[in-house]
Amino acid sequence: MGFNYLPLEKVSFKKGYICTLNNTKIMNTDIRQLSPQALWNKFADLNAVPRASKKEAKVIAFMVEFGKHLGLETIVDEVGNVIIKKPATSGMEKKKTVVMQSHLDMVHQKNADVTFDFATQGIEMYVDGDWVRARGTTLGADNGLGVATIMAILESKDIAHPPIEALFTIDEETGMTGAMGLQGGLLEGEILLNLDTEEDDEIDIGCAGGIDITAIRTYEEEEIPEEVVAYRITVKGLQGGHSGMDIHRGLGNANKIMNRLLFDGFESFGLRISEVDGGGLRNAIPRESFAIVVVDKVHHDAFAFEFNQLAQTIKKELKHTEPSLHISAEAVALPEQVMSLGVQEGITRALYAAHNGVYAMSTTMENLVETSNNIARVLIKNGTIHISCLTRSSVESAKMDLANALRAVFELCGCEVTFSGSYPGWTPNVGSPILKVLTSQYELLFNEEPKVVACHAGLECGILGQNYPEMDMISFGPTIKGAHSPDERASISSVQKFWTFVQEVLKAIPNKE
Known part of the structure; x- marks a missing residue:
């Protein structure tokens, strides 16, 4: 049987490489x-x-x-x-x-x-x-x-x-x-x-086994409203970890925590989102998320008070698994634009509804997670939303069931959802x-x-x-x-x-x- 090997003479390397790289x-x-x-x-x-x-x-x-x-x-x-x-x-x-x-x-x-x-x-x-x-x-x-x-x-x-x-x-x-x-x-x-x-x-x-889920959509940006103040919201200090091996440990997900803060700010004070940048690789539980938002000046004090109250509530919920969790909102210069209102409302609700963490435990092996999802990456910036998830399951049908549930959630807010990288258990x-x-x-x-x-x-x-x-x-x-x-x-x-x-x-x- 023949195989198409890559000729070794075409594989370039520097002799002594391990001794010279960055000392x-x-x-x-x-x-x-x-x-x-x-x-x-x-x-x-x-x-x-x-x-x-x-x-x-x-x-x-x-x-x-x-x-x-x-x-x-x-x-x-x-x-x-x-x-x-x-x-x-x-x-x-x-x-x-x-x-x-x-x-x-x-x-x-x-x-x-x-x-x-x-x-x-x-x-x-x-x-x-x-x-x-x-x-x-x-x-x-x-x-x-x-x-x-x-x-x-x-x-x-x-x-x-x-x-x-x-x-x-x-x-x-x-x-x-x-x-x-x-x-x-x-x-x-x-x-x-x-x-x-x-x-x-x-x-x-x-x-x-696993499957990658990607949700993308574009949106119109709007000029920021008048008489607003801007904040940079930070969620950091989470442990992160392996989105398979650590998914059962009750660790915080920076993207879910950030969305909870944004959702509350919008519901209570009409908070408007300029950008969100959270998480990284699909197979890593997200440790950090950052957002730029604006709030009407008239709500400045009330927003700060409620934000801190909610931050303390979240930290209390996670005090045993995430003792180093840091949540803050700092005043920053005004951004130029914010998300269109309807899209913002839809995506924050979708992220709230999208499942994260353990979905089902195995019925055949004790203490084994059967199915889970990691909302790994949320990037909202310059008129584009990009959300990345990794769904895992030891049961192929259950993997696809959860993947379709996530697809439905994101499609309801106008995202185009694609599946890729599926591999068997x-x-x-x-x-x-x-x-x-x-x-x-x-x-x-x-x-x-x-x-x-x-x-x-x-x-x-x-x-x-x-x-x-x-x-x-x-x-x-x-x-x-x-x-x-x-x-x-x-x-x-x-x-x-x-x-x-x-x-x-x-x-x-x-x-x-």
């Missing part, structure tokens, strides 16, 4: 001293390379250089996935071939008050007790620790392992187009180890042979049973399984908290535990039949 290798010296050093050094190397979803050219080149430097067969497929093959170590040749898989891209998020250029700068990391964190940005542990683990095993000379096909996919975070584009027949492995989950005592055997297989291997090794190593779960995040296993239906798949990883937010952090002790577990799993891979 990040030097800045992350403390990280390189952590145990296991082989893994943390590869993570520091990787984090020196910009690797936003859909902008992976530099990290693809980095991985190609890495594979070629080791003298291993290295392939870049037609969509940009990198495959590096390593033969079995002595005595392991009869074992089944294992595909070790992680994704190269990372979520690029930063706090609004942090100056950082993801396109040119490497991630600046530091040690905080048992945690590795980044300075005001996402850490890239999702899924950089998985990538670094595979790199360390590929580079090792003393770790026993079966034949390995290392699969580094692209664009997992914003569409899973790497997994979708991987052709059947390219891999020979019978077992796939996906290293992309975030609790070290869990073994994942299933995940949710991964159906749990409790009889998986590799599951038995992992559970038995975990019990032997740690003297306790692991939790066998399905997760509400989107893993690539379901997609990869479409072209590799006979491949036995499992997912596990070290403990990572706050993924998709600047609070992302990785547990050092958990990475040590995970590193030991991975090596023992590789030793325990069964022989070919």
